[in-house]
Amino acid sequence: MIEINQVSQVFQTSARQDHLALSDISLTIQDGAFVSILGPSGCGKSTLLYIVGGFVRPTRGAAKMKGRAITGPGPDRGPVFQEFALFPWKSVLGNVMYGPRQQGIKHAEAEAQSRALIEMVGLKGFEDFYPKELSGGMKQRVALARTLAYHPEVLLMDEPFGALDAHTRTRLQNDLLNIWERDRKTVLFVTHSVEEAVFLSDKVVMMTRSPGRIREIIEIDLPRPRRRTELLLDPRYQKYIVEIERMFDDSGEGE
Amino acid sequence: MIRRIAPLLACLGLLVAWQLASLALKNDSFPTALEAIRAIPAVLGDKDSLVNFGASLRRMAIGFAAAVVISIPLGLLMGRSRAVASFFNPLLMVIYPVPKAALMPIIMLWLGVGDLSKTLVIFLGVSLPVIYHSFEGAKAVEEKMLWSGAAMGLSAVQRLVRIVLPAALPEILTGCRTGLVLALITMITSEMIARQSGAGNILFNALDMGQYDTVFAMIIIVGAMGIVLDALFERLRARLVRWSEPQFDIPLSFS
Ligand SMILES: Nc1ncnc2c1ncn2[C@@H]1O[C@H](COP(=O)(O)OP(=O)(O)OP(=O)(O)O)[C@@H](O)[C@H]1O
Numbered sequence A: 001m002i003e004i005n006q007v008s009q010v011f012q013t014s015a016r017q018d019h020l021a022l023s024d025i026s027l028t029i030q031d032g033a034f035v036s037i038l039g040p041s042g043c044g045k046s047t048l049l050y051i052v053g054g055f056v057r058p059t060r061g062a063a064k065m066k067g068r069a070i071t072g073p074g075p076d077r078g079p080v081f082q083e084f085a086l087f088p089w090k091s092v093l094g095n096v097m098y099g100p101r102q103q104g105i106k107h108a109e110a111e112a113q114s115r116a117l118i119e120m121v122g123l124k125g126f127e128d129f130y131p132k133e134l135s136g137g138m139k140q141r142v143a144l145a146r147t148l149a150y151h152p153e154v155l156l157m158d159e160p161f162g163a164l165d166a167h168t169r170t171r172l173q174n175d176l177l178n179i180w181e182r183d184r185k186t187v188l189f190v191t192h193s194v195e196e197a198v199f200l201s202d203k204v205v206m207m208t209r210s211p212g213r214i215r216e217i218i219e220i221d222l223p224r225p226r227r228r229t230e231l232l233l234d235p236r237y238q239k240y241i242v243e244i245e246r247m248f249d250d251s252g253e254g255e
Numbered sequence B: 001m002i003r004r005i006a007p008l009l010a011c012l013g014l015l016v017a018w019q020l021a022s023l024a025l026k027n028d029s030f031p032t033a034l035e036a037i038r039a040i041p042a043v044l045g046d047k048d049s050l051v052n053f054g055a056s057l058r059r060m061a062i063g064f065a066a067a068v069v070i071s072i073p074l075g076l077l078m079g080r081s082r083a084v085a086s087f088f089n090p091l092l093m094v095i096y097p098v099p100k101a102a103l104m105p106i107i108m109l110w111l112g113v114g115d116l117s118k119t120l121v122i123f124l125g126v127s128l129p130v131i132y133h134s135f136e137g138a139k140a141v142e143e144k145m146l147w148s149g150a151a152m153g154l155s156a157v158q159r160l161v162r163i164v165l166p167a168a169l170p171e172i173l174t175g176c177r178t179g180l181v182l183a184l185i186t187m188i189t190s191e192m193i194a195r196q197s198g199a200g201n202i203l204f205n206a207l208d209m210g211q212y213d214t215v216f217a218m219i220i221i222v223g224a225m226g227i228v229l230d231a232l233f234e235r236l237r238a239r240l241v242r243w244s245e246p247q248f249d250i251p252l253s254f255s
């Protein structure tokens, strides 16, 4: 269980001004839950994710994982960043194997697991490519595989599918759901796509425009396993989407 | 094809220009290119001068290697730690503008005219560009890359060695390349000041005795050494950082 307790984040800008990025966020995420964070650009979604990851220490409040205060990053929480996170001097295979090798898994075993993951994200045949030789979407898939490879209990995903074409995006959403249904990892998922949030999540956390506050938490009560083609025809799914889209519009916060 | 022979053409052009210029000037202290080239075998065939060259190269190799081994870690640390940077930056700023060869007389007072002084000057000459480029390279490493490493369980030291070092390697090698040329320059100038052994010693003794064809033969030899060393280093560099080379040559058009 992840508990975020009255967290506020103040950034010092280069002009020496205080900038309130997050204000008084409290949120509890149950083990195995799929929670999406949705909100306008700049509302602090990434910052909140970084705090859970232990990369940023909150100015006020605290985040806890399994009752223990989060003081830094750890392999129990695996981040998938928007960009720039792959190791450019490592091949696709080298990147994916990095985590398992770091955890002391034997080379042959790590390689076999990593090759399977690379195949799963649809990059079979690209094992020996370097990141600069991949498209943006392919890099994003490598980043996902690299994090899955070391089996974190919690996945922290920051708009991981934002740069992908609609087709790949749908495929990866399905893959992610399959993995999640198999392993029941806890997922904290930042997105700006309402459909994506509703399709994937148990809970959608709507945030307000900067300074980021929690505006509403919507439980998504749709049956699993979810099939996109079925959901698109499901009035309950449509209702969630319209409801959330309205919230964006209400406050003139549409992106 | 043109790319391969272009350097040769450039050298040839230079020699032709030299030949014409010296024929036109008809100055005793300015031998023609052909005369200088004809003097090369005599210099290289002489056992004494080979010993001198050997001594020069040995000092250069030791000075360069020591500088690289110390400067890279220092530069990387400065790039990643503000405290280390603010301690060393003022020191470097003081040393930076001083021509290293100008320190030679003082160093000779302390350490004598032998190998130690000259190697130390070479060391100083090489250190600064290597520190500077390592520093810049380390500073530019993407935070998300380091975060990814931290989440995989890499300690701070491991992150420095296994993420910052490879990520900054292209920049570091740029510094080393500059350092290599500076090593050659400081090697010659140090021997010019402490006239006791080395290639610079041959050159300036010949100058004193008015053996101008030997002087210019030495200049050609030292120049050729520079070209060969740089080409060898460039090969090594290309191998080490193949992953970072730009994909395409963008054709610039000046129309
Ligand atoms: N290092 C920093 N220094 C100063 N301000 C920062 C820093 N990082 C983030 N901010 C500010 O904090 C606010 C939240 O940023 P954050 O990146 O978390 O937004 P976001 O919701 O992820 O936006 P997006 O959807 O565009 O990714 C922004 O207003 C930003 O200007």
Ligand SMILES: [Mg+2]
Pocket: A045, A046, A047, A158
């Ligand atoms: Mg963001």
